[in-house]
Amino acid sequence: MGSFPGHVLPGTLFLVVGVWHIWCAIVRYVSDPKSFRVQAWNPVTGFNGKLKYLELYVIAIGGFIDFCIELFYSTHLKLFVHGVLNPTHMNNFEHAGMLLMFVVFGVIALLSEKTRFLPLPEGALCLVASVAFCAEYFLFYFHSTTHKGLEGYYHLILVLLIGLCIATTICGALMPTSFPVDLSSGIAIALQGLWFYQTAFTLYGPMMPQGCNLKESEISCGSVDSQVRGELLANVQLFGLVFGLLGAVLGAYVLAVSRFGRPPEIMMDR
Secondary structure, three states: OOOHHHHHHHHHHHHHHHHHHHHHHHHHHHHOHHHOOOOOOOOOOOHHHOOOOHHHHHHHHHHHHHHHHHHHHOOOOOOEEOOEEOHHHHHHHHHHHHHHHHHHHHHHHHHHHHOOOOOOOHHHHHHHHHHHHHHHHHHHHOOOOOOOHHHHHHHHHHHHHHHHHHHHHHHHHHOOOOHHHHHHHHHHHHHHHHHHHHHHHHHOOOOOOOOEEEEOOEEEEOOHHHHHHHHHHHHHHHHHHHHHHHHHHHHHHHHHHHHHOOOOOOOOOO
16 A cells, blocks of 8 residues: 555656656657667766766656655654564565665766776666566566455556656667667656656545545455446546657657757758
8 A cells, every 4th residue: 555645755756757767768868869869877968077977867866765754754663573574564665675775776877977897888787777677567567465446456557657768778779879769768758757746646535446446555445346447437537648658759859950050951862
């Protein structure tokens, strides 16, 4: 069982990083399509280089804060019972492990960029990012907390979106000059963040479907019809998020073209 803050906090991290990735991929492409390269992370330009590694710090520090919340705050420091991990908080331990993988990615990328101890090519960083998404995927797929009914349906969609993040980051390592791959990676990450938000507002907030309710830490629907309506509503919500995000991406592309360049001419075979 989750909570509203437990979905909003990671959702915010994924959404911010995803939107930044989308914008940077578009700007780099319209500025110089011929030299475009996939990037696992994107530096912040200007400010005399002081904010260059801001994205990596957001991932590492934000992930670490969320890690501490899951491991220490949510468990009330009751990590062990009779010499074994507290079975009451296994889901918190799993969430903490998943978040730790993103912290590891941020630290590895920082070491690669700022030191000479761990020089890694961009493709290798993409693969490290894909490992973090794989850890997240297996966490939600083999979760110790059994998600049933409507809650299970929302988490099934989340697992599918995480799978898209895995696929796009791996493709980024295999196709390092592909703009569609880099753009798709940012879209998948942002969409995952949006779905965390949608899950929070629907299952733990004011958008609970009619006929379903949250009671005693469980989401239950009064009838099969109510659950089916809730699942159909989830499909509509996902479509709305995809449609809205793609519209925002097109708007960002038009804005980037007007400010930083113009799209390459498309040569038509005659």
